[in-house]
Amino acid sequence: xxxxxxxxxxLGLLGGLVMGxxxxxxxxxxxxxxxxxxxHVPTAWVAYLAFGIVFFASIGYLWTRSDAADRLAxxxxxxxxxxxxxxxxxxxxxxxxxxxxxxxxxxxxxSAAIMFVMYLGYLLLRSxxxxxxxxxxxxxxxxxxxxxDVPLVHFSVYWWRTLHQPPTVMKPGPVNMPPAILAALLVxxxxxxxxxxxxxxxxxxxxxxxxxxxx
Amino acid sequence: MADNWQFVAxxxxxxxxxxxxxxxxxxxxxxxxAAAQARRRNRPADKTHKIQ
Amino acid sequence: MRFARRAWIVVWKDLTIEGRSKxxxxxxxxxxxxxxxxxxxxxxxxxxxxxxVLPGLLWLGFIQSGLLGLGxxxxxxxxxxxxxxxxxxxxxxxxxxxxxLAGNLLLMLLVxxxxxxxxxxxxxxxxxxxxxxxxxxxxxxxxGLAAIGTxxxxxxxxxxxxxxxxxxxxLPVQVPVLLGTVKATEAVLLGEPLGAxxxxxxxxxxxxxxxxxxxxxxxxxxxxx
Numbered sequence: 001x002x003x004x005x006x007x008x009x010x011l012g013l014l015g016g017l018v019m020g021x022x023x024x025x026x027x028x029x030x031x032x033x034x035x036x037x038x039x040h041v042p043t044a045w046v047a048y049l050a051f052g053i054v055f056f057a058s059i060g061y062l063w064t065r066s067d068a069a070d071r072l073a074x075x076x077x078x079x080x081x082x083x084x085x086x087x088x089x090x091x092x093x094x095x096x097x098x099x100x101x102x103x104x105x106x107x108x109x110x111s112a113a114i115m116f117v118m119y120l121g122y123l124l125l126r127s128x129x130x131x132x133x134x135x136x137x138x139x140x141x142x143x144x145x146x147x148x149d150v151p152l153v154h155f156s157v158y159w160w161r162t163l164h165q166p167p168t169v170m171k172p173g174p175v176n177m178p179p180a181i182l183a184a185l186l187v188x189x190x191x192x193x194x195x196x197x198x199x200x201x202x203x204x205x206x207x208x209x210x211x212x213x214x215x
Numbered sequence: 216m217a218d219n220w221q222f223v224a225x226x227x228x229x230x231x232x233x234x235x236x237x238x239x240x241x242x243x244x245x246x247x248x249a250a251a252q253a254r255r256r257n258r259p260a261d262k263t264h265k266i267q
Numbered sequence: 268m269r270f271a272r273r274a275w276i277v278v279w280k281d282l283t284i285e286g287r288s289k290x291x292x293x294x295x296x297x298x299x300x301x302x303x304x305x306x307x308x309x310x311x312x313x314x315x316x317x318x319x320v321l322p323g324l325l326w327l328g329f330i331q332s333g334l335l336g337l338g339x340x341x342x343x344x345x346x347x348x349x350x351x352x353x354x355x356x357x358x359x360x361x362x363x364x365x366x367x368l369a370g371n372l373l374l375m376l377l378v379x380x381x382x383x384x385x386x387x388x389x390x391x392x393x394x395x396x397x398x399x400x401x402x403x404x405x406x407x408x409x410x411g412l413a414a415i416g417t418x419x420x421x422x423x424x425x426x427x428x429x430x431x432x433x434x435x436x437x438l439p440v441q442v443p444v445l446l447g448t449v450k451a452t453e454a455v456l457l458g459e460p461l462g463a464x465x466x467x468x469x470x471x472x473x474x475x476x477x478x479x480x481x482x483x484x485x486x487x488x489x490x491x492x
Contacts, residue, residue: 033219036226043230062488082237086230093226097219117439125436128426138422141485142436145415148481149440152474156443159466160450195234202241209248213255 002205005198012191016042019184027181033097038184040090042192043083044112048150050080050196051119055147058140067211068204070136073143075203077122079196084116107161114153118146270362277366282373284343291339291374295332299382302328303389317390322452325386326445329405330412330438332378337416338433340367341424350425354490364417364486368479371413379405392456400455407471408448414478415440421489447471 020038027034057073091109096102129135306324344350387394419437423429447467454464
């Protein structure tokens with residue numbers, strides 16, 4: 001089952017590459033460097049999805065005390081941190097030729113960076129608490145706090161950057177989306193979502209077996 | 216504007232390295248667990264040591 | 268209402284203990300004074316530069332003292348082996364949370380007021396007309412800090428590397444509060460009407476509601492088992 005997901009993800013990613021480099025046209029203002037968008041935007045979407053899953057799994061764990069929910073939360077948080085890291089790195093690399101600097105306190109990058117640190121804290125909490133049941137309970141609470149904080153972070157950072165400030169001249173991402181670009185973007189979103197699902201499925205599987213082997 | 220392919224390569228390359236690295240870690244964990252479970256099945260009387 | 272009574276007992280107990288030893292209060296006040304000197308040394312006498320960074324400095328000071336004070340919320344229970352006493356207390360545990368939150372709020376607001384007065388005096392800033400606006404912003408911001416701070420303090424009380432983990436967990440989550448309060452304080456100190464920063468105030472209020480609600484709903488799970 002997991003293996004099938006793995007193959008599907010691989011197919012999806014290959015399709016995404018074909019779409020992103022073959023089908024999508026060269027962008028008018030930025031040139032080919034804009035193709036980083038087919039990496040940056042899908043991984044950002046997956047990161048949000050991952051932390052959303054952490055939220056629901058955390059609530060699920062506190063409600064039902066089901067170990068499966070706990071494993072899902074943990075696996076999704078791991079994947080989420082990885083994808084957020086990729087998002088930030090890709091965004092930063094994209095920013096260098098387009099904005100002129102490696103880092104700018106742009107609303108999206110800053111939000112992503114804060115999310116990254118929050119969920120890194122989640123994994124840190126899990127690794128520090130030795131007793132498994134306590135770790136599960138505490139990280140569930142943290143998962144809920146972090147997830148509900150994400151929209152607050154989003155708005156506050158966005159207002160911080162955009163109010164009373166002129167909009168940046170060059171923003172990553174085309175202003176209008178020709179259908180070929182949109183299609184390439186969507187294919188990549190699906191591909192990375194499949195990759196995320198594969199990662200989580202595999203991680204949950206290893207977590208469950210780790211538990212069985214130690215029991 | 217210049218095409219900056221080196222940035223595209225850097226971004227995709229790093230992403231591949233990170234995602235691939237995580238995947239390899241999962242696969243290695245998988246194999247270690249499979250080995251531990253196989254050992255357990257062959258010698259059910261013994262206690263399995265905690266895997267690192 | 269037994270719930271309110273339980274919460275009140277927690278507040279009263281903590282305030283009495285604090286009132287007798289004044290340990291935390293003294294430490295926080297002394298720490299705030301040190302921060303004041305540090306800022307002055309770092310910035311020098313340049314008044315214009317000072318005016319522009321004052322809101323940020325002020326809240327840095329508040330957060331630093333907040334971290335110290337909040338981190339110690341459950342130290343008394345932990346050191347005196349009273350943690351189980353908390354766990355076994357009858358009734359809704361969120362009463363304990365609210366009691367601890369109220370105690371923390373009172374302490375933090377006291378320290379912040381004193382720090383604000385010291386800032387005004389030492390940096391020669393006239394904050395008179397801004398006081399009502401400041402009171403609102405500082406109040407909203409402190410509730411936000413204390414709400415999650417109290418919850419995380421309980422979470423990290425029994426954990427190793429508590430002093431490290433507590434700020435690492437709390438600070439990223441508090442970014443909206445930090446941004447909102449600094450921006451709103453900036454406006455208030457510049458003499459702008461509160462309406463100009465209404466969106467920030469609404470964000471702070473929303474954050475406060477969310478944080479306190481989470482605290483009330485999940486505190487039980489922190490004390491459990």
